[in-house]
Amino acid sequence: MRVLVLSTYELGHQPVHAAAAAAVLRAAGHDARVRDLAVEAWDDGDVAWADALACSVPMHTARRLASEATGRARAVRPGLPVCWFGLYAVAATPARDGSVHLIAGEYGDALREWADDPAGQKARGAVVDIGRAGPTGTPVPDRTGLPGLDRYVRFVDHDGERTVAAVEASHGCAHRCRHCPVPVVYDGRTRAVATDTVLADIEEQVAAGARHVTFGDADFLNRPRHSLEIVREMRRHFEGAAGGPLTFDCTVKVEHILRHADVWDEMVAAGCRFVVSAFESVDDRTLALLDKGHTAAQAAEAVGLLRAHGIEIRPSFLPFLPWTQIEHLVDLLDFVADHDLVPNVDPVQYTIRLLLPPGSLLLDLPEVRKRVGAFDEAAHAWRWRPDDPALDDLQAELANIVESGAAEATGATPGATAGYQRVRDAVFAVAGRPDPRPAVDAAAVPPTRPRLTESWYCCSEPTDAQLSVLEVP
Numbered sequence: 001m002r003v004l005v006l007s008t009y010e011l012g013h014q015p016v017h018a019a020a021a022a023a024v025l026r027a028a029g030h031d032a033r034v035r036d037l038a039v040e041a042w043d044d045g046d047v048a049w050a051d052a053l054a055c056s057v058p059m060h061t062a063r064r065l066a067s068e069a070t071g072r073a074r075a076v077r078p079g080l081p082v083c084w085f086g087l088y089a090v091a092a093t094p095a096r097d098g099s100v101h102l103i104a105g106e107y108g109d110a111l112r113e114w115a116d117d118p119a120g121q122k123a124r125g126a127v128v129d130i131g132r133a134g135p136t137g138t139p140v141p142d143r144t145g146l147p148g149l150d151r152y153v154r155f156v157d158h159d160g161e162r163t164v165a166a167v168e169a170s171h172g173c174a175h176r177c178r179h180c181p182v183p184v185v186y187d188g189r190t191r192a193v194a195t196d197t198v199l200a201d202i203e204e205q206v207a208a209g210a211r212h213v214t215f216g217d218a219d220f221l222n223r224p225r226h227s228l229e230i231v232r233e234m235r236r237h238f239e240g241a242a243g244g245p246l247t248f249d250c251t252v253k254v255e256h257i258l259r260h261a262d263v264w265d266e267m268v269a270a271g272c273r274f275v276v277s278a279f280e281s282v283d284d285r286t287l288a289l290l291d292k293g294h295t296a297a298q299a300a301e302a303v304g305l306l307r308a309h310g311i312e313i314r315p316s317f318l319p320f321l322p323w324t325q326i327e328h329l330v331d332l333l334d335f336v337a338d339h340d341l342v343p344n345v346d347p348v349q350y351t352i353r354l355l356l357p358p359g360s361l362l363l364d365l366p367e368v369r370k371r372v373g374a375f376d377e378a379a380h381a382w383r384w385r386p387d388d389p390a391l392d393d394l395q396a397e398l399a400n401i402v403e404s405g406a407a408e409a410t411g412a413t414p415g416a417t418a419g420y421q422r423v424r425d426a427v428f429a430v431a432g433r434p435d436p437r438p439a440v441d442a443a444a445v446p447p448t449r450p451r452l453t454e455s456w457y458c459c460s461e462p463t464d465a466q467l468s469v470l471e472v473p
Helices: 016-027 044-049 060-076 108-116 118-122 182-186 195-207 224-238 254-259 261-269 284-289 296-308 326-338 347-351 390-404 413-431 464-470
Strands: 002-007 031-036 052-056 082-085 101-105 126-129 154-157 160-167 170-172 190-192 212-215 247-251 272-280 312-317 372-376 381-384
Touching: 002 016, 002 044, 002 060, 016 031, 016 052, 016 108, 031 044, 044 060, 052 060, 052 108, 060 082, 082 108, 101 108, 101 182, 108 126, 160 195, 170 182, 195 224, 224 247, 224 261, 254 261, 254 272, 254 296, 261 272, 261 296, 272 296, 296 312, 296 326, 312 347, 326 347, 326 390, 326 413, 347 390, 347 413, 390 413
Parallel strands: 002 031, 002 052, 052 082, 082 101, 101 126, 160 212, 212 247, 247 272, 272 312
Antiparallel strands: 154 160, 170 190, 372 381
């Protein structure tokens, strides 16, 4: 079987999931051709070549674009079997007529079974396969045919730029934050990727030029023993490599940053340069509704703890929720300034509006249900109304501000600082009162802090402008 594996967006990285799918299919004897539409042009010849199409949908933006890609492929080959695999395959209910086979969770076995017999598998409909509790049997991702790492996101600090490898040490998450898509599929469970598999994937990417590693786990400390084993082995294996030891970043909940305070000495010694953490809000009621497991005070404590070890934190936020008031936005901006996080926050984080895909755990809350409107088929999400309609206008204004400054708003100190100030000015204009703080002095902010060159979006509703950058050519 000739299978065309498409990736549309994976946070600016060379796609882990498309490469993992290619490895599964090739190991089963199928001929897999991998294309990444985030950096490659659409080619009808790929569709003409294929006997089947498999689209990677690890996030909402990728799912939206997979829908476009599927339509374009079916225009060329009306009867082409199509499968979507990844976190958003089931959560987004893309094809009610059953014309697209859907696989979420540990997709390896189910994807192979589908490729073996697409017609026979069609009757099964959506498949959610969490798999066994031990290390997954997925082979090392096969990146053959993908564009080189130099086409993707780069790591930047005061020493310059580094090429980035993207890997995953685990799947799923031990927590059930209500706004997150992961518990919809994994329901508080995790699956470790075998240590040898992760290290082999890193080694192949280092051979291709990578000098920095991004661990894309939903939370790198869901399985702290497993993660530390990988970090130790990575340090040991690459410590004497040409170009110096590898550096890395990872994503960790505030709750885990504090609970595992004893790991950070070892993490920084092994090369950890920054941690992404989903702060989401600085309003404790909101954090409780989202079931985040931390308070605003604990988020501040996490900033201080990591900085004491020489590690920067890059928070993500979810500022626009159904119950958001203008004072929540003021408090968030003050928190960022008070904790010297202005250079650490990509300005797009100030614009994120809650996404409500089918199955979202937030739909269980009366606070959300009473504000939900119709299901938007095009967006594959439930629409909701804010308590304060002016905040929808403000969110759109902030998105325009950030998009107009996209060339400088990639997390670099000048762009992040300018973006923060523009956002702050707009928020206080809606608040209807003068800002009591002086404008941020860009010349006074610290030197470039560790970051990636991609302003990323995860559990968010993409704007049309964001999607237009990623449209299938």
